[in-house]
Amino acid sequence: MTQPVSGLIGAQLTVINVGLSLFAESLRQQGIEVAQVDWRPPAGGDMVLLGLLDQVTQIDKGDDADDN
Amino acid sequence: MTTDLRSRIRAANESTVEIMLSAWDNVVWVGNETAIDVIPGMTPTTVMHAGPPITWVDMCSSMREGVIGGLLFEGLADTAEEAESLIAGGGITLAPCHEHRTVGGMTGITTASMPVHVVRDDQNGVEAYCRLHERKRALQWGERDQQVLEQLRWMTDVLSPMLSAAVRAKGGLAVKSITARALQMGDECHNRNVAATSLLVREMMPDLIALDWGKDDLEKVARFLQEDDGFYLHIDMAAGKAIAEAAKGIEYSTIVTTIARNGVEVGIRISGLGDSWFTGPADLLRGSYFPGFNDDNVDADMGDSAIMETMGLGGQIQAAAPVFQQIVGGTVQDAINHTREMMDISFGRNPAFVLPMLDFQAGPIGIDMLKVLETGVTPIIDSAMAAKKGGFAGAGQVRVPMECFQKAFRAFAERYGLGQ
Numbered sequence: 001m002t003q004p005v006s007g008l009i010g011a012q013l014t015v016i017n018v019g020l021s022l023f024a025e026s027l028r029q030q031g032i033e034v035a036q037v038d039w040r041p042p043a044g045g046d047m048v049l050l051g052l053l054d055q056v057t058q059i060d061k062g063d064d065a066d067d068n
Numbered sequence: 069m070t071t072d073l074r075s076r077i078r079a080a081n082e083s084t085v086e087i088m089l090s091a092w093d094n095v096v097w098v099g100n101e102t103a104i105d106v107i108p109g110m111t112p113t114t115v116m117h118a119g120p121p122i123t124w125v126d127m128c129s130s131m132r133e134g135v136i137g138g139l140l141f142e143g144l145a146d147t148a149e150e151a152e153s154l155i156a157g158g159g160i161t162l163a164p165c166h167e168h169r170t171v172g173g174m175t176g177i178t179t180a181s182m183p184v185h186v187v188r189d190d191q192n193g194v195e196a197y198c199r200l201h202e203r204k205r206a207l208q209w210g211e212r213d214q215q216v217l218e219q220l221r222w223m224t225d226v227l228s229p230m231l232s233a234a235v236r237a238k239g240g241l242a243v244k245s246i247t248a249r250a251l252q253m254g255d256e257c258h259n260r261n262v263a264a265t266s267l268l269v270r271e272m273m274p275d276l277i278a279l280d281w282g283k284d285d286l287e288k289v290a291r292f293l294q295e296d297d298g299f300y301l302h303i304d305m306a307a308g309k310a311i312a313e314a315a316k317g318i319e320y321s322t323i324v325t326t327i328a329r330n331g332v333e334v335g336i337r338i339s340g341l342g343d344s345w346f347t348g349p350a351d352l353l354r355g356s357y358f359p360g361f362n363d364d365n366v367d368a369d370m371g372d373s374a375i376m377e378t379m380g381l382g383g384q385i386q387a388a389a390p391v392f393q394q395i396v397g398g399t400v401q402d403a404i405n406h407t408r409e410m411m412d413i414s415f416g417r418n419p420a421f422v423l424p425m426l427d428f429q430a431g432p433i434g435i436d437m438l439k440v441l442e443t444g445v446t447p448i449i450d451s452a453m454a455a456k457k458g459g460f461a462g463a464g465q466v467r468v469p470m471e472c473f474q475k476a477f478r479a480f481a482e483r484y485g486l487g488q
Contacts, residue, residue: 041444043473044444049474055070056074056438
């Protein structure tokens with residue numbers, strides 16, 4: 001069941017904000033309903049650490065396919 | 069190779085959490101002693117402090133005030149100026165409590181003749197120490213005037229020996245029993261200890277009265293305990309430190325065994341990485357200030373009391389203490405959400421610490437460095453703020469910086485050969 005995009009225009013907005021709560025606050029001040037998702041990047045966003053992390057955490061996901 | 073490493077990490081973490089749970093079953097407050105008689109490495113000229121290692125020059129203001137207060141209490145200096153020149157001349161050894169089987173609240177200042185709680189776990193063969201919690205104005209907050217030092221002397225001469233005699237008479241006090249019951253009564257046993265202290269007083273009063281120590285002293289001790297909601301915290305902290313000592317040094321383990329702050333840096337230690345510290349900048353707490361205090365006149369996150377979070381209490385288990393949300397401007401749902409987050413970053417559950425607000429689920433225990441990195445969720449600490457000039461300035465919550473975990477994982481990767 002799809003609805004035409006035009007249905008969104010003029011409808012009341014509900015926003016999901018992921019990450020920095022500053023954006024959510026700004027929208028709330030404009031009277032817009034916001035669901036805040038308090039997300040932070042894994043390993044602080046350090047790509048080298050993320051690569052290393054993959055080597056030791058996949059066991060928890062039941063994914064050992066790439067073991068060697 | 070990778071599967072082997074993963075299996076070793078999992079087995080090590082299971083073992084670490086098993087030890088933590090077993091240690092919780094066995095930690096007993098056995099009495100109080102004078103610091104120099106029990107703390108390894110304590111000397112007449114040592115001042116131990118909270119958090120990771122730090123020099124006099126780098127210390128925050130309230131911790132410096134505490135160090136000076138410790139030297140005044142020991143009679144090593146008669147004035148603040150004398151104390152400062154003694155330190156500048158190299159006559160004083162500064163050392164982290166945590167490196168000496170000890171923990172200290174807020175500034176953590178612990179010196180040779182101060183009394184400490186002794187908590188022992190005979191099954192795991194460990195013992196740890198924490199100075200007695202001071203009522204109201206206190207050296208632990210960096211205050212050091214005559215009234216503060218006189219209270220500390222009375223605690224040394226009367227309160228501590230009386231409590232010690234009473235707890236020895238009853239054959240020791242199992243710490244887990246009080247902590248577990250307090251969690252059912254609205255404490256999270258870090259920021260809020262009113263139920264735990266009430267239970268402690270109920271346990272101790274018959275034995276204190278039976279000592280026949282003298283009515284005046286007994287009344288003063290009873291009134292001190294009546295007025296100090298947080299007195300139990302430092303017994304629980306000594307227990308937490310004993311548990312950390314039992315759980316440290318397990319090869320391949322990625323479980324956090326220390327979170328400690330000195331007002332400048334937060335330091336963590338990981339079981340599989342021995343006694344190495346991994347530090348990041350200490351933040352200001354977010355919460356409520358007492359009148360006259362604000363972001364500009366308080367020090368950043370400080371104290372070894374985060375041993376409570378390390379062992380599954382405080383910020384790990386906010387859902388046990390919805391009242392705490394009034395301090396941090398949160399909702400009951402926030403408390404529940406935070407606890408669920410902490411479950412996501414913990415390796416195990418403690419069936420002794422159940423949460424009515426979460427349908428009696430067991431609380432989290434064993435913060436796993438890998439889960440912190442994988443989720444991006446860092447541990448929450450419930451704590452309090454010290455005024456820069458010394459003093460209790462307010463209470464709130466703060467997160468451990470991700471930088472601590474990034475540094476620890478780099479060291480883990482190097483030590484255990486990841487990426488090779």
